Amino acid sequence: MGFKEIVKRFLGYRGTIATATVVKEGEEERRLSGYRFYLDYLIKDRVAAVALAIITLFTAWSIVEGILQYVGFATRHRALGWALLPSNPIALNFAESLKPPSLSHFPAYIFGTNFSGESILSRLLYAAPKDALAAYLVVFSGIIIGMLVGTFAGYFGGWADEVLMRVTDAFLALPGLVLAIALSVLLGAGYNSVLISLILIWWPTYARFFRAQALSLKSRGFVEASKLSGQNSLMIILRHIFPNSVDPVIAYAALDFGNVILTYSTLAFLGIGIQPPYPEWGSMSSNGLPYFPQNWWWAIIPGLVIMTVVVCFTLIGDRMQDLIGGRLTY
Amino acid sequence: MQISILIYLVRRVINAVVTLLLLIFLIFVLVHTIAPTPVALARIYCGSPHCPPAELQVIIQQYGLSLPLPVQFAHYVVNIFHGNFGTDTLYKVPELQVIGELLPITLELVITGLIFAVIIGLFTGSIAAANRNNPVDYTVKAVYLVTWSAPVFLVGFILQLFLAYELKLLPPSGLANPTLGNPSPVTGYPYLSVVPQPLQGWLSGLVRAITSPPLIAAAVDGDWRFFVSGLHHLVLPALAIAITSFGVVTRLTRASMIDALDRDYVKLSFMKGLSKNRVVYGTAFRNAVIPIITLIALLFGFSTAGAVVIEDIFQYHGMGYFTVQAIYNLDYIAILAITIVVGISVIAANLVADLLYGWADPRVRLE
Numbered sequence: 248m249g250f251k252e253i254v255k256r257f258l259g260y261r262g263t264i265a266t267a268t269v270v271k272e273g274e275e276e277r278r279l280s281g282y283r284f285y286l287d288y289l290i291k292d293r294v295a296a297v298a299l300a301i302i303t304l305f306t307a308w309s310i311v312e313g314i315l316q317y318v319g320f321a322t323r324h325r326a327l328g329w330a331l332l333p334s335n336p337i338a339l340n341f342a343e344s345l346k347p348p349s350l351s352h353f354p355a356y357i358f359g360t361n362f363s364g365e366s367i368l369s370r371l372l373y374a375a376p377k378d379a380l381a382a383y384l385v386v387f388s389g390i391i392i393g394m395l396v397g398t399f400a401g402y403f404g405g406w407a408d409e410v411l412m413r414v415t416d417a418f419l420a421l422p423g424l425v426l427a428i429a430l431s432v433l434l435g436a437g438y439n440s441v442l443i444s445l446i447l448i449w450w451p452t453y454a455r456f457f458r459a460q461a462l463s464l465k466s467r468g469f470v471e472a473s474k475l476s477g478q479n480s481l482m483i484i485l486r487h488i489f490p491n492s493v494d495p496v497i498a499y500a501a502l503d504f505g506n507v508i509l510t511y512s513t514l515a516f517l518g519i520g521i522q523p524p525y526p527e528w529g530s531m532s533s534n535g536l537p538y539f540p541q542n543w544w545w546a547i548i549p550g551l552v553i554m555t556v557v558v559c560f561t562l563i564g565d566r567m568q569d570l571i572g573g574r575l576t577y
Numbered sequence: 578m579q580i581s582i583l584i585y586l587v588r589r590v591i592n593a594v595v596t597l598l599l600l601i602f603l604i605f606v607l608v609h610t611i612a613p614t615p616v617a618l619a620r621i622y623c624g625s626p627h628c629p630p631a632e633l634q635v636i637i638q639q640y641g642l643s644l645p646l647p648v649q650f651a652h653y654v655v656n657i658f659h660g661n662f663g664t665d666t667l668y669k670v671p672e673l674q675v676i677g678e679l680l681p682i683t684l685e686l687v688i689t690g691l692i693f694a695v696i697i698g699l700f701t702g703s704i705a706a707a708n709r710n711n712p713v714d715y716t717v718k719a720v721y722l723v724t725w726s727a728p729v730f731l732v733g734f735i736l737q738l739f740l741a742y743e744l745k746l747l748p749p750s751g752l753a754n755p756t757l758g759n760p761s762p763v764t765g766y767p768y769l770s771v772v773p774q775p776l777q778g779w780l781s782g783l784v785r786a787i788t789s790p791p792l793i794a795a796a797v798d799g800d801w802r803f804f805v806s807g808l809h810h811l812v813l814p815a816l817a818i819a820i821t822s823f824g825v826v827t828r829l830t831r832a833s834m835i836d837a838l839d840r841d842y843v844k845l846s847f848m849k850g851l852s853k854n855r856v857v858y859g860t861a862f863r864n865a866v867i868p869i870i871t872l873i874a875l876l877f878g879f880s881t882a883g884a885v886v887i888e889d890i891f892q893y894h895g896m897g898y899f900t901v902q903a904i905y906n907l908d909y910i911a912i913l914a915i916t917i918v919v920g921i922s923v924i925a926a927n928l929v930a931d932l933l934y935g936w937a938d939p940r941v942r943l944e
Contacts, residue, residue, distance in 0.1 A: 417599035420927070421920050424882035429604070429916040432904055433611045433621070447607075509728055513886055516730050517904055532730055536890065539734065540742045547738070550731030557726040565722065 288570055295566045298559035305556055306379055313376030329373060333366060336373040337524040340364035345542050359544040361534065367545065370526035371552055377438065377521060378528060378556070381511045382504040385445045390500060392446075393453025398488055400454070401461030402480070411458065415451035423448050424510055431519045441520040445507065453496065460492030502564025505557035512553050528553050585935050593928045600920045601657060604913065605650055615642040621909045622663065662914035667906050672914040675899065677789075680918065682752065682895035683888070685790035687880045689811055690818030694876055695869065697819060698826020703865070705827065706834030707857045717831075721824030729883040733817045733890040740813060747813045750892040752791065754806040759791065814891040818880045825872055825879075833868045837861040870934045874927035881919055 289295045312331065319327030329335050333355035343364035349356050358367040400411040418426070430444030461484075464470055470487050478486075514520055515529030523530075528549045535545030612618045619636040620628055628636075637643055641652060656662070662672035705717040724732070741749035748754075788797050792811070795804040837843060838861050846856045881897075888897030896915060903911040 413595070413599055414603075416596050417603045420596050420600050420924055421916065422878035422882035422923065424885070425878075425916055425919045428885070428900065428904065429912050430607060432907065432912050433608065433909060505726055509726070512728055513730070513882075516728070516886060517889070517901055519904060529728070529730075532728075532734075533889075540738050543734075543738055546734050547731065550728050550734060554723070554727045554731055557728075558723055561722055561726045 289563060289566060292566060295562055298562040301555065301559045302563065305375065305559075308372070309376040309379030312372065313380065316373075316376060329369065332369040332372050334369045336365055336369040336526055338365065345538070345545075347542075348544050348548075358548045359542075361531075361545050362538065362542075365526075367531070367548055370531060371528065371549060374521075374526045374528050374531070378508050378511060378553075381442060381445065382507045382560075384442060385449050385507045385511075386500050386503050388446045389449035389453045389503075390496060392450040393455075394457050394489065394492075396450070397454035397457030398461045398484055398492065401458035402465055402484055402488060408458070411454060415455055418448060418451040419455075424513055427510060427514055428517065428519065431514060436519070436522055438521050441511065441514055445511065449507070456496050456499065457492055460495070461488050464488050464491055498564060498567035498570070500564075501567050502561055505560030505564070508553060508557055508560070582935070586932065589928055589931045589935070593924050596927075597921060597924050598654070600924070601654055601917065602650070604916060605653055608913065609646065618642045623666070657917060662917065663910040665911055666908050667903075667911070672911060675911070676896060676914060676918055679894070679896040679899050680922075681786075681789040682791060682893070683881070683884055683897055684922070685792060686811065686814055686888070686893060686895060687818065687877065687884050689815040690822070690880045690884075691873070691876050693815055693819030694823040694880070695826055697823040699830050699862075699866065699869065701823070702827040702830025703834050703858065703862055705831045706838065706865075707853075709835060714831075717827065721827045724820050725822070725824035727821060729817065729821045729886045730890060732820050733814070733887050736813055736817050736820075737890065748810050749813070750890075751810055752807065752894055753803055753810050757800075757803045757806055759803075810891075810893075814884075814887045814893050817887050817891075818883045821883055822876050822879050825876065826869060829868055829872060830865060833865040834861060837865040840864075867934070867937050870930055870937060873930040873933070874923060877926040878919075878923045881922065 289299050312328075315330060316328040319325045326335075333352075341364050343356075343360050344362055346356055346360040346364075348359040354368060355366040356368075358371065360366055361370075396411060400408040426448045427441075427444050430447060431441045434440035434444060464487065470483060473483050473487060511520070512527075512529030512532075515527040516533040518530065518533065521527040521530065531549040532546050532553075535542065535547075535549075539546045608621070609618070612621055615637050616633055619633040619640075619642055622636050622640055622642075623632060641649065644652070660673045662676070664670065665672050665675055668675060701717045701721070705714045708714050737749050740746050788794050792804060792807045795801070795807060834857075838857070840861075843856060843861050846860045847853075851860075884895070885897035885900050887893065888895050889901045892898070896918075899911070900915050902908075903915065
């Protein structure tokens with residue numbers, strides 16, 4: 248089986264769990280597989296559809312704005328980063344200091360301005376790609392590392408399994424935020440060190456999930472059958488264990504994007520990560536702390552935006568978990 | 578029966594110690610990966626990026642940073658078990674002394690928050706289970722999905738804005754009314770003279786630990802004005818912590834209540850003619866509560882992490898506030914010490930939860 252084939256199997260796999268039959272009233276029985284299974288039911292659920300729309304918007308905006316910012320930095324035309332924004336997010340303008348949310352200068356002042364007179368809306372939009380990148384990168388790296396480590400440990404068992412369990416125990420003994428604080432402070436200030444420390448602390452949960460999946464799958468009939476037919480272990484893992492263990496994890500991952508954003512913005516709130524003048528959702532909120540409660544919008548609106556995005560991820564993850572029937576245990 | 582409890586207890590304690598050792602090993606490995614050479618390590622201990630080379634050499638000698646790694650690890654573990662976390666680079670006092678003063682304040686906040694979270698969670702969870710799949714259930718679910726998705730600082734700000742600044746129900750920040758002096762530390766334990774001499778040191782240490790949180794110290798001291806003021810200041814931050822974490826309790830309570838309501842003994846209670854409320858909140862509730870014990874450690878860790886942010890917002894000068902100061906001052910030694918102390922507390926909470934669970938549900942002990 249070539250590489251292309253493996254990729255194809257991954258994208259178009261027919262998982263045993265996600266093809267569960269769901270019958271709704273007045274509808275004929277249908278079987279869907281993989282992401283189609285989730286997508287079909289998420290769109291029909293009104294609340295989940297709204298959440299999905301908001302997340303799609305957030306992701307699409309992050310991609311566009313992220314590319315603009317990247318190109319702007321690469322070609323030394325930083326202004327490209329705020330070409331689409333209502334105003335320059337890092338230009339000081341003390342004449343417009345601490346304006347409450349209003350419709351004047353629509354839409355720049357819809358969320359008010361901060362002490363330096365920068366529009367909060369522009370800063371929120373400018374910071375969005377960083378949050379999106381953190382969420383997707385951390386969760387996907389967590390899944391990949393967890394899948395490699397967890398599946399092999401669960402499938403082969405023995406001392407490798409024992410070591411994995413003890414190491415993940417140590418990681419999970421500490422609240423993620425506390426370990427992330429220690430790591431990113433040790434690694435030094437900056438966005439990259441936050442990403443690295445989040446990736447480092449995020450994989451153990453996934454390793455436990457994949458280990459549990461591999462343990463339960465390896466005694467199933469189709470795995471035993473391919474073992475008997477002389478298939479080697481690597482092929483069994485690639486063909487049977489990986490594809491079948493991904494499905495339940497997808498539902499958890501959807502929920503986990505929100506968790507990453509929460510942890511990431513809490514780190515930013517504590518002053519770890521992106522340094523001023525560049526905005527970041529969490530640090531915007533903490534900068535407003537000395538001006539609270541007279542200028543409440545500065546501290547509260549970034550928090551509300553974080554909450555909206557996280558609630559949407561949580562809702563989608565929650566619905567997906569309901570769909571596959573039951574939650575993951577590890 | 579007695580032996581099974583003993584075996585269970587010993588196994589849990591061994592498990593906790595192993596996890597603690599692994600945690601220390603993990604932190605050791607991470608620090609040494611980030612700072613692989615003795616000089617880089619010495620910079621961490623020095624606390625300032627512009628440390629003169631002579632001073633670095635002194636630090637390398639003092640902490641034995643050029644020794645082989647296994648020896649260094651052994652030193653590190655021994656130091657931690659002796660309560661030697663190094664000297665704070667900012668205040669120039671042993672880290673243990675700073676943390677010893679601040680940890681009780683944070684523990685008081687976290688445990689109060691945890692109690693609030695469990696009460697709110699049990700209440701909402703059992704209501705949701707009793708009204709399964711009707712609007713009440715959906716409302717409860719909507720509420721906890723929103724609250725556990727909210728960043729903890731937003732909850733803090735909103736509570737402060739509405740309950741403290743708008744309605745003026747509770748004070749917005751601080752440990753207690755600043756015009757009141759701190760309660761004097763409890764000294765002199767008259768009843769201790771009854772116990773035999775060798776135990777007195779241990780017991781007085783234990784008593785000092787228990788009476789060190791400010792509210793308890795004030796109560797023991799009879800300083801009721803400080804006690805009332807402290808209690809007033811405690812409610813808002815504890816509530817903020819509870820609001821972000823009660824959803825976990827709600828979900829588990831709902832699930833285990835639904836499970837309990839399907840059991841035969843609940844059906845029997847209905848058949849006996851007991852009222853629905855009596856069956857749901859009496860019979861089923863009692864059995865559904867047991868799994869909540871397993872959440873205690875999880876909640877404790879979550880609340881401790883939340884306390885870092887909450888203490889910053891509410892100017893509640895405990896260990897969380899100290900953590901934020903350490904982050905701003907790049908006080909690595911303090912951050913490593915805090916990480917290990919939080920780790921020890923969470924592992925201890927895990928142990929307590931395990932033991933409580935074994936006590937409440939005898940089936941667990943036999944596993």
